[in-house]
Amino acid sequence: MKNKLLLLFIFCLILKPGISYSLVEIDITRGNIDPLPISVSPFFEDEISKEKIKKNLDIDNLGLEISKVIENNLRKTGLFDTLDKGSFLQKPDIAHLKPRFEDWALIKSQVLITGKVTSKIINEKDFIRIEFKLWDVLGAKMVDGFSLTTVPTNWRRVGHKISDKVYERLTGESGYFDTRIIYVSEEGPKTQRVKKLAIMDQDGFNTKYLTLGNELVLTPRFNPTNQMVTYLSYFRNMPRVYLLNIETGKQEVVGDFPGMTFAPRFSPDGKKIIMSLAKDGNSEIWVRNLDTNIQEKLTDHPSIDTSPSYSPDGKYITFNSDRSGYQQIYIMRSDGSKVKRISFGKGIYGTPVWSPRGDLIAFTKLHKGKFFIGVMRTDGSGERLLTENFYQEAPSWSPNGRIIIFYRETKTDDKGLGFSAKLWSIDLTGYNERLVKTETDASDPSWSSLLGN
Amino acid sequence: MNLNKILKNAFFIVIFGLIVTACATKKSVKTTTETKSTTTKAEETQKADPIEKLDALMRGDVYVGSDTVGELASGVPDRVFFATNETILTTASRETLRKQAAWLRQNSDVTVVVEGHADERGTREYNLALGERRANAAKDYLMTYGVSSDRIKVLSYGKERPVDSGSNPLSWSKNRRSVTVKAN
Numbered sequence: 081m082k083n084k085l086l087l088l089f090i091f092c093l094i095l096k097p098g099i100s101y102s103l104v105e106i107d108i109t110r111g112n113i114d115p116l117p118i119s120v121s122p123f124f125e126d127e128i129s130k131e132k133i134k135k136n137l138d139i140d141n142l143g144l145e146i147s148k149v150i151e152n153n154l155r156k157t158g159l160f161d162t163l164d165k166g167s168f169l170q171k172p173d174i175a176h177l178k179p180r181f182e183d184w185a186l187i188k189s190q191v192l193i194t195g196k197v198t199s200k201i202i203n204e205k206d207f208i209r210i211e212f213k214l215w216d217v218l219g220a221k222m223v224d225g226f227s228l229t230t231v232p233t234n235w236r237r238v239g240h241k242i243s244d245k246v247y248e249r250l251t252g253e254s255g256y257f258d259t260r261i262i263y264v265s266e267e268g269p270k271t272q273r274v275k276k277l278a279i280m281d282q283d284g285f286n287t288k289y290l291t292l293g294n295e296l297v298l299t300p301r302f303n304p305t306n307q308m309v310t311y312l313s314y315f316r317n318m319p320r321v322y323l324l325n326i327e328t329g330k331q332e333v334v335g336d337f338p339g340m341t342f343a344p345r346f347s348p349d350g351k352k353i354i355m356s357l358a359k360d361g362n363s364e365i366w367v368r369n370l371d372t373n374i375q376e377k378l379t380d381h382p383s384i385d386t387s388p389s390y391s392p393d394g395k396y397i398t399f400n401s402d403r404s405g406y407q408q409i410y411i412m413r414s415d416g417s418k419v420k421r422i423s424f425g426k427g428i429y430g431t432p433v434w435s436p437r438g439d440l441i442a443f444t445k446l447h448k449g450k451f452f453i454g455v456m457r458t459d460g461s462g463e464r465l466l467t468e469n470f471y472q473e474a475p476s477w478s479p480n481g482r483i484i485i486f487y488r489e490t491k492t493d494d495k496g497l498g499f500s501a502k503l504w505s506i507d508l509t510g511y512n513e514r515l516v517k518t519e520t521d522a523s524d525p526s527w528s529s530l531l532g533n
Numbered sequence: 534m535n536l537n538k539i540l541k542n543a544f545f546i547v548i549f550g551l552i553v554t555a556c557a558t559k560k561s562v563k564t565t566t567e568t569k570s571t572t573t574k575a576e577e578t579q580k581a582d583p584i585e586k587l588d589a590l591m592r593g594d595v596y597v598g599s600d601t602v603g604e605l606a607s608g609v610p611d612r613v614f615f616a617t618n619e620t621i622l623t624t625a626s627r628e629t630l631r632k633q634a635a636w637l638r639q640n641s642d643v644t645v646v647v648e649g650h651a652d653e654r655g656t657r658e659y660n661l662a663l664g665e666r667r668a669n670a671a672k673d674y675l676m677t678y679g680v681s682s683d684r685i686k687v688l689s690y691g692k693e694r695p696v697d698s699g700s701n702p703l704s705w706s707k708n709r710r711s712v713t714v715k716a717n
Contacts, residue, residue: 270698296693298657312661317646317688319661340665340689343658356662358689361620361669363662384662400659406618407659430656444656470700473656489653496698524657 149239422460634678664689
């Protein structure tokens with residue numbers, strides 16, 4: 081019955097006049113949806129291209145690898161059921177030219193992705209050209225596609241860009257696959273953790289370490305408009321907020337106040353950093369304009385004020401304060417006026433982070449010895465707890481605001497052993513909780529915006 | 534009439550006594566009732582009962598034991614402990630800090646760093662602020678007892694440098710601390 085309804089729904093969409101390329105659509109506001117069966121055909125590669133690419137990248141079948149990147153991205157959303165390649169009846173090259181839709185319908189696939197990889201030489205340099213097509217199996221037509229040319233080493237990003245296109249086409253939401261995650265890599269015993277800044281692609285590949293582990297580093301956060309990162313470093317035992325360009329490796333202190341600066345975050349336009357300054361036992365929130373280098377104090381209260389985060393329009397700031405006696409979530413105007421408490425539930429609340437869509441604030445909550453990641457509306461109503469555990473915190477939003485990434489620590493045993501810190505992600509719906517694989521233990525994740533071209 | 538009053542008072546005294554006994558820790562109840570039993574037996578119960586052991590090492594949830602405690606100088610403990618989310622100095626903490634201050638007054642060339650720490654049961658950023666607050670509570674007390682502020686630096690580690698890696702109330706109590714360390 082449910083399937084029939086879905087079919088009817090699809091049918092209506094396809095018949096709907098005015099939209100030329102309509103396709104099965106997924107409602108991602110529901111968590112328990114039946115995943116959509118999708119086939120990602122290996123991308124076709126001619127023999128000459130195959131040989132050249134093998135020489136360049138040492139990959140035997142790049143077309144197959146790209147299709148796996150896409151498949152993996154789509155499957156992890158929980159919205160798609162990626163069908164086993166062994167069941168495919170049609171060869172990649174023919175499927176890409178014109179699929180025999182009956183063959184794909186037979187294996188219950190509703191959507192098909194095909195593609196082609198060719199190697200090219202431009203100005204005596206090797207390039208790859210990748211073409212992709214998205215097919216509606218039931219409607220028996222092509223609904224989207226593009227081709228792009230890039231250096232061979234960029235092949236995984238091509239897979240991510242195709243995944244983004246497919247996701248956008250099928251859900252109506254912008255994608256989040258061509259993105260990176262910056263985090264703190266952790267190693268060593270719990271009492272002497274060595275921490276380094278690390279960055280990886282959203283799917284866990286291409287990990288790079290940005291610091292050597294000589295000094296303690298914490299809480300890296302992306303600039304939403306470029307490849308800059310702000311973080312806390314204990315360089316020379318002086319905890320200060322730093323700014324790092326991850327492309328050039330250049331870094332500078334931005335929070336050089338007398339006292340400790342910490343909890344930095346960029347403004348949505350990337351031109352300011354808000355942070356806490358702790359001095360003489362009191363932490364206040366400050367903002368520093370990166371163009372003018374003028375800094376301004378925003379809160380004025382003898383309590384701890386920290387973990388500030390801007391609303392996406394830049395007009396408001398949410399933050400954490402214990403002025404009521406315990407940690408609670410507050411909002412204020414971005415000039416520091418009109419401070420208002422918004423969390424009133426049982427327990428204590430920390431790390432508020434404004435959603436990129438503007439309507440929700442993600443937070444960490446401690447109640448009866450358990451830690452929760454949750455969301456609430458910006459007036460504090462509609463609190464929803466997404467996940468519960470022994471210890472977890474530091475939510476960060478995917479750029480489309482559909483997924484929250486955070487870190488979780490395990491309880492140690494009687495001997496104090498068995499500690500681990502890992503990244504996890506969960507859909508805003510509260511479903512699809514997943515371990516995000518990292519080379520080492522990891523904490524303090526921050527999700528980048530979609531990368532440009 | 535008089536007798537009535539006396540009975541009434543006696544009644545109140547009994548009630549009061551009951552309340553006091555009820556409020557006292559499990560350990561003290563046992564000690565009062567088992568005073569006649571042999572010491573070996575008391576030792577046995579102490580070993581067998583982990584809660585009993587915990588009571589001896591924590592008052593409220595402030596650590597009062599000696600494990601992990603080092604020395605700033607001979608006979609001068611280097612650290613003080615705090616209750617969950619608190620920065621208030623206990624009587625024992627104030628005594629330790631007075632010893633530190635006395636030693637620092639005698640050794641006026643020494644400068645120190647007061648390191649503030651929190652347990653793992655709080656968010657990272659809040660704990661950085663809390664550690665700073667604890668270190669400053671200790672610094673202020675040292676200053677009250679005559680150590681000048683330019684000899685004391687504070688450094689908060691939040692929950693980044695636990696001394697005990699356990700995930701239990703006793704381990705957490707050892708980690709909620711401020712430690713006075715020689716800087717030169």
